[in-house]
Amino acid sequence: MKTIYIERWECVRSSYGKLYKLDLEKIAEEEMYPELLEMDNEELTEWLEDNDDLLCEPEPLVASVCCESDPDHYERTVYSNPKEALKSIEWQGFNRGYPGNDMSPDDAQNLHSIIKNLKKELEE
Secondary structure: OOEEEEEEEEEOOOEEEEEEEEEHHHHHHHOOOHHHHHOOHHHHHHHHHHOHHHHOOOOOEEEEEEEOOOOOEEEEEEEOOHHHHHHHOOHHHHHHOEEOOOOOHHHHHOHHHHHHHHHHHHHO
């Protein structure tokens, strides 16, 4: 399984951060687009901009938070290398943020455990 991790921040009055985990092989098969498996992070980012609906489904969402931050900022980063994701994800924002409304109540209660488990997964 080729996994990619997506960190997405959008700031208006508050900062909303989301972490996604996608099975790229499954998506390539479902979309009948095997070229996905050969794309680099920049190409994947562009492709996801056109296929943003994949991030609207609850399955790939790992965590969602809301925290205070600078306004008018929007950023989406794709990581295909777990070590790069571990080093680059804005963990502080996810650790201090409040659970987002799009998380299930159970996941919202366990937000810090979910973040901790994802970090462990990336370390392996």
